Amino acid sequence: MNFPMHRGIxxxxxxxxxxxxxxxxxxxxxVAVSVVEPPPPPTTTLHDAAKIKPAFNRKxxxxxxxxxxLQDEFLNAGDLTDSARLYDYKRTGEIAASLTNxxxxxxxxxxxxxxxxxxxxxxxxxxxxxxxxxxKAWALPAVPAHFDVLNFYKYITKTxxxxxxxxxxxxxxxxxxRTFKELTRASLRANLESTAFDSEADRTSALLATLLDDxxxxxxxxxxxxxxxxISYKSKSEAFWVRGGFSFLYDHQEFxxxxxxxxxxxxxxxxxxxxxxxxxxxxxxxxxxxxxxxxVKGLEPMMRxxxxxxxxxxxxxxxxxxxxYSPRVANREMCSRVEAESHQHTVLAVKSLAGLPExxxxxxxxxxxxxxxxxxxxxxxxxxxxxxANLTATAHTQGFTQYNDVDAPLTTQLVLSDGxxxxxxxxxxxxxxxxxxxxxxxxxxxxxxxxxxxxxxYDEVNDGRFVYERKEFGLALLEYYSELGRDVDEAPMRDxxxxxxxMKWPLQSLRNLLLTFPILLVAIVFWNEYLxxxxxxxxxxxxxxxxxxxxxxxxxxxxTHLLGRFRGHWVDKLKREWQMHRSYQTARQLLQPxxxxxxxxxxxxxxxxxxxxxxxxADRFEDLFSCESTKMVVLPxxxxxxxxxxxx
Amino acid sequence: xxxxxARLWQPGAPQTRSLLPDFxxxxxxxxxxxxARLPAxxxxxxxxPRMSKHDVREYxxxxxxxxxxxxxxxxQMGEILWNSKTDxxxxxxxxxxxxxxxxxxxxxxxxxxxxxxxxxxxESEEVxxxxxxxxxxxxxxxxxxxxxxDRGTVGxxxx
Numbered sequence: 001m002n003f004p005m006h007r008g009i010x011x012x013x014x015x016x017x018x019x020x021x022x023x024x025x026x027x028x029x030x031v032a033v034s035v036v037e038p039p040p041p042p043t044t045t046l047h048d049a050a051k052i053k054p055a056f057n058r059k060x061x062x063x064x065x066x067x068x069x070l071q072d073e074f075l076n077a078g079d080l081t082d083s084a085r086l087y088d089y090k091r092t093g094e095i096a097a098s099l100t101n102x103x104x105x106x107x108x109x110x111x112x113x114x115x116x117x118x119x120x121x122x123x124x125x126x127x128x129x130x131x132x133x134x135x136k137a138w139a140l141p142a143v144p145a146h147f148d149v150l151n152f153y154k155y156i157t158k159t160x161x162x163x164x165x166x167x168x169x170x171x172x173x174x175x176x177x178r179t180f181k182e183l184t185r186a187s188l189r190a191n192l193e194s195t196a197f198d199s200e201a202d203r204t205s206a207l208l209a210t211l212l213d214d215x216x217x218x219x220x221x222x223x224x225x226x227x228x229x230x231i232s233y234k235s236k237s238e239a240f241w242v243r244g245g246f247s248f249l250y251d252h253q254e255f256x257x258x259x260x261x262x263x264x265x266x267x268x269x270x271x272x273x274x275x276x277x278x279x280x281x282x283x284x285x286x287x288x289x290x291x292x293x294x295x296v297k298g299l300e301p302m303m304r305x306x307x308x309x310x311x312x313x314x315x316x317x318x319x320x321x322x323x324x325y326s327p328r329v330a331n332r333e334m335c336s337r338v339e340a341e342s343h344q345h346t347v348l349a350v351k352s353l354a355g356l357p358e359x360x361x362x363x364x365x366x367x368x369x370x371x372x373x374x375x376x377x378x379x380x381x382x383x384x385x386x387x388x389a390n391l392t393a394t395a396h397t398q399g400f401t402q403y404n405d406v407d408a409p410l411t412t413q414l415v416l417s418d419g420x421x422x423x424x425x426x427x428x429x430x431x432x433x434x435x436x437x438x439x440x441x442x443x444x445x446x447x448x449x450x451x452x453x454x455x456x457x458y459d460e461v462n463d464g465r466f467v468y469e470r471k472e473f474g475l476a477l478l479e480y481y482s483e484l485g486r487d488v489d490e491a492p493m494r495d496x497x498x499x500x501x502x503m504k505w506p507l508q509s510l511r512n513l514l515l516t517f518p519i520l521l522v523a524i525v526f527w528n529e530y531l532x533x534x535x536x537x538x539x540x541x542x543x544x545x546x547x548x549x550x551x552x553x554x555x556x557x558x559x560t561h562l563l564g565r566f567r568g569h570w571v572d573k574l575k576r577e578w579q580m581h582r583s584y585q586t587a588r589q590l591l592q593p594x595x596x597x598x599x600x601x602x603x604x605x606x607x608x609x610x611x612x613x614x615x616x617x618a619d620r621f622e623d624l625f626s627c628e629s630t631k632m633v634v635l636p637x638x639x640x641x642x643x644x645x646x647x648x
Numbered sequence: 649x650x651x652x653x654a655r656l657w658q659p660g661a662p663q664t665r666s667l668l669p670d671f672x673x674x675x676x677x678x679x680x681x682x683x684a685r686l687p688a689x690x691x692x693x694x695x696x697p698r699m700s701k702h703d704v705r706e707y708x709x710x711x712x713x714x715x716x717x718x719x720x721x722x723x724q725m726g727e728i729l730w731n732s733k734t735d736x737x738x739x740x741x742x743x744x745x746x747x748x749x750x751x752x753x754x755x756x757x758x759x760x761x762x763x764x765x766x767x768x769x770x771e772s773e774e775v776x777x778x779x780x781x782x783x784x785x786x787x788x789x790x791x792x793x794x795x796x797x798d799r800g801t802v803g804x805x806x807x
Contacts, residue, residue, distance in 0.1 A: 146718065146754075147717055147718065147754075147757070148689075148757055250681075250682040250683045251681040251682045252681065252682055253679070253680070253681045253682070256778055260681050363718065364717045364718055365717070366717070370756065370757075
């Protein structure tokens, strides 16, 4: 099997945080206890029921109600539990765990590509329907495309969300905010005044990247550990997961019947990975971060372990179940990919929400309070998706799959912004086995996220000055960047002067160099397209000498051939017209003629134009050559009036 | 939008004219279970096939002042009737139903939509027919009520 998407991912160093899930501590009552000890051997959190191998003819779904009393009385042991599915799950987990190579392991659980089976290859003929490509997933867009997706996102990633309460995670941090504020103010002004961006999205991404640079610059002296981490701009990650099951598991109600059933028996069969069979509940999120800080080691878990078990999730679940209407979860595969690199952990992800404000005000036409609430909800939803995609990807690159769940929580910090409003979040991935929902497989863990915001960077721009109402913003932002260094606090301190630290950031100096390039470019264009006419004509052209006093000065211009709509290419047209306009107007300004004669063939396509087009061409001609101080005498030529072919 | 032209006025005829719009929208009932079920703030309409999302939105906002937030449309192809397999092979159809366009209109978040016919539907002709049919089916099975199914120890397996 060939899995090109996983090429280049290398097995990484195992992370060794102090809090670690103990697989034996997860009991049926759903209590997980944190144990501080060296990493246990990879085991699966499976109930003993999975040890029984079910009979070969047991089905994973109960397909019918009992037809007679015997079936009720003597139930098959295999039907009493989910053992058939659990056994499958366990076997797959064992195989996955036996693969020591991470690339192979992820490829093994990957649902993305599947070779056609022998039967499909052998027996398909041209008159058969074409083999349907393997599964397609629903892609979560870069920014939420709908206004109430938060609950849906929470459900599909099994994430519990809390608003606020972030300050308690960042107690006792004293940061040098003054430098950062000055840097931020300068880069913000430069960003807002720059015309170098093609779109607002580019502008926002650039601003976020610059702010991260500023934060690092202002912190680098105080925290030399930062040098061990790496900033990555526009880093991409992708996660694929299945939450939920097959379309035939949806509820079904016959017309005018009260009973709600499922059409499991006698439903249409599709072969292989036909996307009609499975796919409506498979998701993919291809995420691009404006910038991220990456590290070899992960962060310490920030949230208490009691927060990651199902106390909160039970509260959510009732509400969230409704989002998919009939979610029956089946165990399926998950997989992901990130760009191969040594710094696998995303310590801080900076995500651009560009486009979201326009969507809220213009597309959904929301105003006032509703707009604010929606903005917060969409930002939260995006934080859930981004955190989940990035953390899942990190987990997978370390060899954790849903069959062998993460043995310790993975944590990341997020900053989300549309360029003006900032949201801060901390996310923790506690479990990957979110899509296994079996009676005998209690998995009380859920993922968690805390988010706080919005904090406006400025309230308005007034006469080039930023007007603030809130003061605490700068502090909040810096807290987050400062947290980058927290996990390596125990490492021996280095003698890192600012010069050394700067050398660790070659990207920074490269960016400064690149910033001067646009200025140089503008200067070159201005010289070649404007100034050079004055210099050339001023130096070389003058009226014949020896004339009498106050001579009558005349320009004779002919065959301007302004390009038309049909034959002219717009680039050619632009270039020629600009040159004619500049050379004529410069000469006229310097030499001051009284009359200019235009001796025909003004237009290239005058003979093909109707009145409307001719008027348009004439206007263009006026724009290029007219002037109040010089009288114009214009004669038509054969290209203007249409005798072109008649005379030939 | 009204594309129709008013009838040519004849002397003596009244001057009042009413031009009805070409566009129409009808609320459609959607399933209450399964994947076709809709959220409470979503209303499904069958609309004129020429209407765009923008038209749907404007129609509801201008005429009914509905708090529309987003609109999604779906075109459902009409069924094609084939006479024979050969006709299907050479694509010679007998008849094709008209295509239909449906609009899923998402209202503001706390909006609760109740199908307008919900109250009167129970009295409709259709429902009365179904009730009558059920009564008749019960009458057919009347005798089975009086069968004594409890036969004591007769027929029980020895243990």
